[in-house]
Amino acid sequence: MDNIGYYNxxxxxxxxxxxxxxxxxxxxxxxxxxxxxxxKHVPFAIDEHFDRLxxxxxxxxxxxxxxxxxxxxxxxxxxxxxxxxxxxLYFQVTRGTARRVHAFAPGATPNLMVFAYHYELVDIDVPRxxxxxxxxxxxxxxxxxxxLIPGVLASQAALxxxxxxxxxxxxxxxxxxxxxxxxxxxxGVVRTAPADGKIIPGVTRNHFxxxxxxxxxxxxxxxxxxxEAMEADELxxxxxxxxxxxxxxxxxxxxxxxxxxLAKRLQTLFxxxxxxxxxx
Numbered sequence: 001m002d003n004i005g006y007y008n009x010x011x012x013x014x015x016x017x018x019x020x021x022x023x024x025x026x027x028x029x030x031x032x033x034x035x036x037x038x039x040k041h042v043p044f045a046i047d048e049h050f051d052r053l054x055x056x057x058x059x060x061x062x063x064x065x066x067x068x069x070x071x072x073x074x075x076x077x078x079x080x081x082x083x084x085x086x087x088x089l090y091f092q093v094t095r096g097t098a099r100r101v102h103a104f105a106p107g108a109t110p111n112l113m114v115f116a117y118h119y120e121l122v123d124i125d126v127p128r129x130x131x132x133x134x135x136x137x138x139x140x141x142x143x144x145x146x147x148l149i150p151g152v153l154a155s156q157a158a159l160x161x162x163x164x165x166x167x168x169x170x171x172x173x174x175x176x177x178x179x180x181x182x183x184x185x186x187x188g189v190v191r192t193a194p195a196d197g198k199i200i201p202g203v204t205r206n207h208f209x210x211x212x213x214x215x216x217x218x219x220x221x222x223x224x225x226x227x228e229a230m231e232a233d234e235l236x237x238x239x240x241x242x243x244x245x246x247x248x249x250x251x252x253x254x255x256x257x258x259x260x261x262l263a264k265r266l267q268t269l270f271x272x273x274x275x276x277x278x279x280x
Contacts, residue, residue, distance in 0.1 A: 003117035004081040006074060011081065014115055023111055024095045028102075029146035031094030031111075032056035035240050037121070038079045038087040042278040046072065048203045056143045057093060057110075064093045064110045075114060084118035088241060091115070092146060122242045124267050128164040129249035132226055133157060135168035135175045135198075142197045154178045165237060167250065170198070173223050180239035181205035182247075183266075184224050184232045185259050190266070194221040204238045204270070211269045217262070233259035236266065243270050 005017035012018070024030035034053045037044045050068055057064045071091075079087050096108025136150045155178045158166040167182060168175045175193055176182050181202040184191045190212045195201040209219050229235060234256045235247035244267040248256055 002082060002084055003115070004078050005116075006078050006112070006114040008111055008113075011078070014117065017113075019111075019113065020097045022097050022099060024098060024105065024108070025092065025111070025113075025146055027100055028095075029148075030060075031062065031092050031146045032060060032144050033090065033092035033146060034144060035088060035090045036075075037240055037274075037278075038089050038116070039275075039278040039280060040085045041076070041079050041087075042280075043075070043079070043089070044274060044278050045203050045207070046075075048206070052144065052201065052203070053091075053093070056145065059140070059143045060095075060145065061104070062093060062095050062110055064112075066110075066112065071112075074112070075116075078114045078116035082116045082118060086118060086120045087116055088119035089114070089116045094146070119241065122245060124243050124245055124271070127246040127248040128237065129162070130165045130167050130177070130247055131158050131161045131163050131251055133166045133168055135170045137168075140197060141199065142195065142201055144200060151178045163249075167226070167229065167247075169226055172226050174226060174229055175199050175223075176202075177237055180237045180242055182229075183208060183236040183238060183244075184229060185234040185236065185262050185266075186228070186232055188259070188262065189218040189220055191220045191222060191224055193223040202238060204240060204243065207273065208236075208238055208244065208266060208270055211273060212266060215265075215269060217266070230255055232256055234263040236263060243267060243274065 003014045005012050005014040007017055034049045036049045091114040094111045096110055098105030098108040133154050154166045165177045176199045193199050212219050236244040
């Protein structure tokens with residue numbers, strides 16, 4: 001099969017998976033999530049994704065006590081059941097199942113849900129057009145909570161405008177994209193918003209920055225403005241499945257295209273590291 005779902009010990013095709021109506025994730029979005037790449041049943045950077053998940057759960061005060069090895073085994077069993085080499089693996093933990101009361105439900109135990117499905121990596125040679133929108137997410141968006149409505153609305157607004165993504169900003173200062181980080185290349189320097197709580201601390205973002213530093217490419221973790229983005233040499237979108245896709249249009253205006261060599265170098269550095277990390 002090309003997909004599998006899992007919920008608290010039960011495996012089923014995603015479209016057939018049954019979840020209790022009173023799971024607090026259903027009516028409060030009371031949980032946290034992660035998504036990782038699995039290539040030929042080998043996960044990429046799974047320890048970093050686990051770190052981020054458990055950080056989010058601690059911040060949300062969700063007492064998820066499952067050992068990492070047990071969680072790893074469940075995730076890999078889900079991946080094993082998918083007949084594909086390229087897999088996206090999504091997993092979330094909610095506070096538990098209980099009647100709807102805003103405060104924490106005494107006695108509720110966390111629920112684990114997993115989706116594993118065939119999904120190819122995004123083609124890094126196909127650039128994107130984007131729009132700009134105010135960042136309307138909550139102030140703790142470093143926590144990967146299930147409350148993603150602002151991103152959902154922004155993604156749809158981009159599609160409605162004939163674009164593939166949106167650059168979010170707070171009073172003209174760029175944060176990131178709807179579900180990805182954004183790197184700016186200018187005068188040979190990689191610049192991106194700092195992981196200061198206003199962005200998701202992206203695993204792929206962190207590897208791009210690490211590889212740049214290791215290869216003598218200057219990195220500055222400092223926010224930039226929309227005006228600076230319009231004058232960037234290149235803008236690269238990074239996420240779990242998006243490995244440095246270039247931006248070529250913002251709000252209908254052509255941008256970037258001034259340092260294709262550096263953009264390609266960064267893409268190649270990451271993809272080489274990625275494939276080596278998964279044993280290919």
